[in-house]
Amino acid sequence: MHRRHALRSMVLAASSLAMLGGCSPESDLDEADALPLVSQEQGERAYDPGSGWRLAWQDDFTGTSLNSSHWTVLTSNWDPVTTNCNFGTGELEYPRAQNVTVSGGKLILTAQRTDERPMDSRCTGFGPRSFYSGRIHSKGKVERRYGKIVASIKVPSGYGMWPAFWTLGANISNVGWPRSGEIDILEWHSNEPTWMKSATHYFNNGQRSWGTGANRGYSIADGFHTYEVEWTANQMIFRLDGQIQGNVFNHNEPAFQQNHYIILNLALGGNWYGDPPASAIQLPAGQTKTMEVEWVRWYEQGGTTTPTALTNPSFESGMTGWANWSPNGTAAAAFSETHNGGRTGPHHLTHWTNNTPFEVWTYQAKSGLPSGNYRVRAWVRKSGNYDIARLQAKTCGECAPVFTNLGNYGSYTLVETPTISVTGGNLELGFHTRATSGNSANFIHMDDVELIRL
Numbered sequence: 451m452h453r454r455h456a457l458r459s460m461v462l463a464a465s466s467l468a469m470l471g472g473c474s475p476e477s478d479l480d481e482a483d484a485l486p487l488v489s490q491e492q493g494e495r496a497y498d499p500g501s502g503w504r505l506a507w508q509d510d511f512t513g514t515s516l517n518s519s520h521w522t523v524l525t526s527n528w529d530p531v532t533t534n535c536n537f538g539t540g541e542l543e544y545p546r547a548q549n550v551t552v553s554g555g556k557l558i559l560t561a562q563r564t565d566e567r568p569m570d571s572r573c574t575g576f577g578p579r580s581f582y583s584g585r586i587h588s589k590g591k592v593e594r595r596y597g598k599i600v601a602s603i604k605v606p607s608g609y610g611m612w613p614a615f616w617t618l619g620a621n622i623s624n625v626g627w628p629r630s631g632e633i634d635i636l637e638w639h640s641n642e643p644t645w646m647k648s649a650t651h652y653f654n655n656g657q658r659s660w661g662t663g664a665n666r667g668y669s670i671a672d673g674f675h676t677y678e679v680e681w682t683a684n685q686m687i688f689r690l691d692g693q694i695q696g697n698v699f700n701h702n703e704p705a706f707q708q709n710h711y712i713i714l715n716l717a718l719g720g721n722w723y724g725d726p727p728a729s730a731i732q733l734p735a736g737q738t739k740t741m742e743v744e745w746v747r748w749y750e751q752g753g754t755t756t757p758t759a760l761t762n763p764s765f766e767s768g769m770t771g772w773a774n775w776s777p778n779g780t781a782a783a784a785f786s787e788t789h790n791g792g793r794t795g796p797h798h799l800t801h802w803t804n805n806t807p808f809e810v811w812t813y814q815a816k817s818g819l820p821s822g823n824y825r826v827r828a829w830v831r832k833s834g835n836y837d838i839a840r841l842q843a844k845t846c847g848e849c850a851p852v853f854t855n856l857g858n859y860g861s862y863t864l865v866e867t868p869t870i871s872v873t874g875g876n877l878e879l880g881f882h883t884r885a886t887s888g889n890s891a892n893f894i895h896m897d898d899v900e901l902i903r904l
């Protein structure tokens with residue numbers, strides 16, 4: 451049941467390493483440099499996503515109640531989405547509706563100690579909880595993929611406080627954790643109060659975790675800061691206050707090519723703190739701790755995305771519109787078009803090997819494109835080992851490509867390249883693969899290619 455236990459330890463370790471390594475430009479600030487609390491306050495709408503980003507969804511927490519078309523409030527220490535007790539981490543709180551309020555333009559999650567011994571009947575083996583607190587999620591209501599997910603949040607200080615702003619893959623009820631994927635944008639731990647701790651958790655031949663952090667140089671608790679992930683098809687960048695950045699996470703797992711939903715919660719204790727007793731938590735009876743959220747926003751890349759017409763993008767007309775480049779004539783051993791299992795229509799493109807080494811670049815050349823920023827998208831299934839497996843684009847035959855390395859995807863998965871700037875009107879786009887060994891289990895199926903102008 452403590453399925454997030456190992457990963458939390460890894461997050462802590464990763465963040466600690468980041469501190470020792472001095473990765474952050476702020477990490478050498480000492481106590482004398484600490485700024486007064488008031489300067490930490492961020493004004494409403496102080497955040498600028500930068501050019502090229504369009505607001506796709508937001509909640510400003512106006513009015514006097516939570517927007518139920520955006521959020522579901524948890525009212526138990528049993529989570530019906532992930533079907534676990536105490537959220538798999540041994541947290542000490544019992545979420546309930548009256549500890550989730552909206553006022554003054556903010557969401558307020560309030561924690562308080564209780565001796566009422568609340569406990570869900572499905573969690574009797576875990577014993578009663580010692581605190582009430584607030585926890586909301588957007589599952590089934592706000593689920594999106596990619597973009598910038600940002601919030602302005604004030605986390606409470608004190609030993610045992612575990613506020614979090616994070617996501618889970620929307621398919622978690624079907625595939626479970628960690629196959630669903632998890633993006634921890636902000637977690638806060640009182641032992642390292644200057645740090646925004648960020649992490650990802652996913653499955654790739656077992657449970658994998660990756661962690662980073664961004665260091666403000668003074669405690670980020672008790673003041674508003676913006677916490678952000680910039681998530682594309684192949685990369686995540688985590689930022690504190692729009693500027694302080696941890697390491698970059700490169701990925702191509704299916705977990706991060708699908709919709710995620712948002713979770714905001716204020717946990718207490720649990721395994722990230724080494725499972726302390728309730729008596730150790732710095733929240734006396736009769737007092738409260740609050741996690742406050744001014745706004746949450748989800749930005750999309752691009753102003754309006756404009757599809758550009760391609761010839762035969764779904765391979766329903768053979769190889770019309772597509773060319774193959776291959777060194778040493780190896781493409782014949784590698785390239786085929788099959789009639790089985792197209793994502794749309796009966797046909798798709800296949801690159802595969804039957805133990806014969808090959809390399810092939812199947813591409814469509816476009817000319818006369820309006821100058822601008824473009825991305826290529828396609829749906830891919832893939833299995834086996836390749837030396838090169840890329841969806842890529844380049845502005846001339848000898849130009850350096852932008853590309854996304856393809857992961858292994860059991861079902862058709864939408865992938866996209868990084869942005870490429872086109873100024874001369876020309877673009878070559880498609881799939882570049884190379885394999886030196888393998889068998890019939892080595893295949894890539896590709897279908898429904900799109901060229902998008904941002």
Ligand SMILES: [Ca+2]
Nearest residue numbers: 764792794797
């Ligand atoms: Ca097709």
